Amino acid sequence: MKKNIVILGTQWGDEGKGKIVDYISSDASYVVRYQGGHNAGHTLVVNEKKIILHLIPSGLLHQNTIGIIANGVVVSPAELIKEIKMLEKNNIFINKRVFISDASPLILQYHIEMDIAREKKLGINALGTTGRGIGPAYEDKIARRALRIGDLKNEKNLSTRLEKIVHYYNHQLVNFYQHKPIDYKIILRDLLPTIDVIHDMIQDTTNILHKAIKDKKKIVFEGAQGSFLDIDHGTYPYVTSSNSTVGGVITGTGVGPKDLDYILGITKAYSTRVGYGPFPTEVFDDKDRHFSNKGHEFGSTTGRKRRTGWLDAVSLCRAVKINSLSSLCITKLDVLDGLDEIKICVAYKNIDTLEIISFPDINEWEKIVPIYKSYPGWTKKTLGAKKMEDLPYEAHHYINSIEEITQTPVDIISTGPERSDIILIKDVFEC
Template identity: 85%
Template sequence: MNKNIVILGTQWGDEGKGKIVDYLTSDSSYVVRYQGGHNAGHTLVVNGKKTILHLIPSGLLHNNVIGVISNGVVVSPLELIKEINMLKKNHICINKRLFISRSSPLVLQYHIEMDIAREKKLGISALGTTGRGIGPAYEDKVARRALRIGDLKNEKNLSMRLEKIVSYYNHQLVSFYKQKPVDYKIVLRDLLPTIDVIYDMIKDTTNILHRAIKDKKKIVFEGAQGSFLDIDHGTYPYVTSSNSTIGGVLTGTGVGPKHLDYILGVTKAYSTRVGYGPFPTELFDNTDKHFSNKGHEFGSTTGRKRRTGWLDAVSLCQSVHINSLSGLCITKLDVLDGLNEIKICVAYRNVHTSEVISFSDIDDWENVTPIYETYPGWNRKTLGIKKLEDLPYEARNYLDRIEEITQIPIDIISTGPDRSDIILVKDNFFI
């Protein structure tokens, strides 16, 4: 049985990690968010009811689980309070079940204004951020000027530092971006009521996790975004501002690698991407419409339509390597139901030189064309199937080929949006 499990995305996010986290935390003690902010959205469907979370770890829907927002996460107190209140309305009590690292940087209104102003200034060269202020918040962290969750416990010091930081941002917003200034008094006014709500949640979360490890508790680490939005290993500059690959677990929690027992990579049975940047298998035909409509490919955070394409095994293999994946979870297999043929991208070719190139060579991505293998589709529904042997032969053949290419096992298959729509291939996740 795997004690401590990391669940991360292998593509450009939106792989369905939230559902898998929810599923695998049913017998866990802790679930930990280790990077990202409220720019990530995890959609959970339990008994037909949909819940969307952005900051609070997905596994907290189980009453026996303690949630941790660790130091690698940038936290908007206003958005966090919204989520807490939303869960209360749905009769999910998180009292004494959610801890927030005192070292987590804050996301505040001036970060949002700067994010939006930059995108507007870039025009057609914009990066396609969510406009949630995540990038500027991480910049403050690296520049050592960030306000952090722990600062909320000292109102006087908070007020003094906030005024200086807002002045720093207003100089740029007004002088360079020609935008309205931010009023620090309004920021402080909106921030102060949140302190009472989360005051008792602010903890040394690294210490909490090490105590849990010592006590042999099961921990699930929940990633946000996907591997190729990683600031170091992604399709730069069209990336997020944190490490969404395996290294983010270590720096974002203070838990070392020897305490990670299993690393699960979540990938869709096809590919999607939100925003701009390289996407070699992108489609613009009826198959794109099929994926968008049947897969409901619209962002849970922004509502933007996702770009869709065939499964990119080149990038998937890269993700296997950089994350040291133990196994794969294939989600949305049911979205492929009804297609006459299914393709897998197994290599890239430069359209001008005909040279086969690697994933790291796709900077000039507009001149890259995918090389495909084509497989027959299936007419039977896979939606809701719970046993591997009940899948259509063609679907099993498709999954077998993914295992051959990636050289790691597919241990979980998701066949629908609900918590129960799962095929557990490898039964070592539960006590």
């Protein structure tokens, strides 16, 4: 029996991880966010009601589940409290059910101002960040100047360090970016009320998790973003600032690799990407309209329209390798309903050398074109299907082809936005 399950994205994020975490967490004791910040949005639909979570782990909609925001997550106290209040309005109460690592770095207003100022300065060369301060917060962590959640417990030390950090940021914002200066007293004033709200949530979450492992509790580790937004393994520099591949679980929680039993990779039945960066299988015109409209492909965090394309099996195979995936979950299969033809990118070709290449380096992306294999589409509706026998033959063939190309089994299929729109081929806690 599997006890500790990692759920992560295999593409550029927006794969539908939140729904799958929510579904699997019904049988879990703990759900753990291990990287990213409130730049990630996980959308859940329960009884036709949509709830979007950015920091709170997706499994918290189940009353018996405890949420952990681990040390690998950068936390905006203001956004966290806003999310808690949103849940309370929906009659979901998380008192004594959420714990935050004392080592989680804080996101404060100067991070946001710097993020926005940089993107504005870059102009047409902007990276397409969410403007929520994620990158600058991670920079502070690596530069060893970050304020962390645990620092909120010492107001005097917090005030002294905050003043110094704001001075550091103001020097850049004013002199290089021609931005108005930030008043550290205002940041401190706004920050202090949040401490009372989250004070009792601040814990040594690594210790909590190791005790849970010792007690043989079921744990779900919830990834944010996707594998190719990983700072090390993604399409750099168009990436996020954390490790969204499986290594982020280990560094972001303090749980060792021997305690990870099963790694589930989430992939859409097609591909999407938000913002700039390489996207070999991108489509336009009527196919883009089909994916965008039927798949509701607009960012849950930014509202930006997502770029759409065919499933990229080259990158998917890469994701299988770098994450040691146990199996795949295919989401949004129903979005393919009604297409006459469906394509999978099975290789890349360099347009200069005409060579077939496995995976491009940073300078090759603009020189590659996808090589596709075509599959027949289907007219029968798959939306809401609950069993494999409910799917048309062509959908079976498409899923089997993904398994063959990636050499990885498909254990779960999502056939719609509702929590119950699931085909469970194997129970991931049992297989």
